[in-house]
Amino acid sequence: MPVYEPKEYEKVIRRIQEKVKTLPAKMGECLSEEAIAAFEECHKIKLPQAYRMFLKEVGNGCEHMFEGCRLNDLESSPCQEPAEPFLLDRFWLWEDDERDVDIIETERDHKVYRGNMELINLGCCMSYRLVITGKCRGEVWNFTDVGVQPCCERQDFLGWFELWLDHQEKTDYFKDYVYGEMDCE
Numbered sequence: 001m002p003v004y005e006p007k008e009y010e011k012v013i014r015r016i017q018e019k020v021k022t023l024p025a026k027m028g029e030c031l032s033e034e035a036i037a038a039f040e041e042c043h044k045i046k047l048p049q050a051y052r053m054f055l056k057e058v059g060n061g062c063e064h065m066f067e068g069c070r071l072n073d074l075e076s077s078p079c080q081e082p083a084e085p086f087l088l089d090r091f092w093l094w095e096d097d098e099r100d101v102d103i104i105e106t107e108r109d110h111k112v113y114r115g116n117m118e119l120i121n122l123g124c125c126m127s128y129r130l131v132i133t134g135k136c137r138g139e140v141w142n143f144t145d146v147g148v149q150p151c152c153e154r155q156d157f158l159g160w161f162e163l164w165l166d167h168q169e170k171t172d173y174f175k176d177y178v179y180g181e182m183d184c185e
Contacts, residue, residue, distance in 0.1 A: 003139060003156040009050055012158045013057050019165040020058060026060025028073050029154045039074055044083040047137035051130060051157045065164065066171070071120050086115030086134035091149030112148055116141070119157075130157055 002013055012100060036055055040046055047055075061073030072078075088111055094104050115133035122128075124144035131137055140160040141150050151160060164171045 004050065004158055006049060009053055012050075013053055016054070016058055016158065016162055016165065023165065023168075025065070025165075026063040029059065030057060030059035031055045031060045031074060037120070038068070043079060045076055045101065045132055047132060048130070048157065050138060053134065054157060054161070065121055067169070069120050069122055071161075072118055074164055080116060081114035082117060082132055084114035084133065086131045086136060087111040089135045091147060093147035093149075095146035112143075116143075119160075128160070145183065 011138045033056065036047065036052055055074060061076075062071035065071045092108075092112070094108055097104050116129040116131045119130050119140065127143045128140050128151075129143050131139050131141055135152065136154075138156045139150055139156055140155050141148055155163065
């Protein structure tokens with residue numbers, strides 16, 4: 001399930017709605033356009049279209065997604081400078097970066113910790129976040145204390161959620177790891 005094209009969103013949303021009905025997944029109440037627009041205005045952002053559609057037509061958050069962790073509802077999703085651009089387009093493992101730590105921290109603050117919002121916190125310094133600005137807008141990335149990377153293969157929110165619906169606790173977002181050493185930031 002790759003990054004979907006906007007013309008596919010309606011079909012994917014319908015498929016997700018049907019799959020949700022067959023699982024014990026408890027979805028939050030759908031949001032109105034007005035509620036989403038108010039959130040966007042407050043944060044001075046425009047959420048990716050696929051995520052907006054999900055919030056309006058499928059639900060706002062989900063109980064017990066991964067290992068008992070919940071998919072955050074919109075209002076409680078931690079955002080880090082959401083209107084500022086997320087500047088990465090490939091993985092960066094800063095733990096292996098040999099530059100001076102002050103340079104790494106400055107670059108990390110400037111490139112990584114902005115323009116995204118947390119979807120789910122898995123604990124142990126690992127989360128999945130939706131990129132809301134920049135070149136990778138709409139993609140879901142894995143954030144850890146040692147680096148960040150897009151899901152493998154790259155996933156937008158709908159693909160990421162549908163993959164979970166299909167495999168639940170057995171979901172492996174890293175099974176098709178396609179990034180080599182040369183792709184490092």
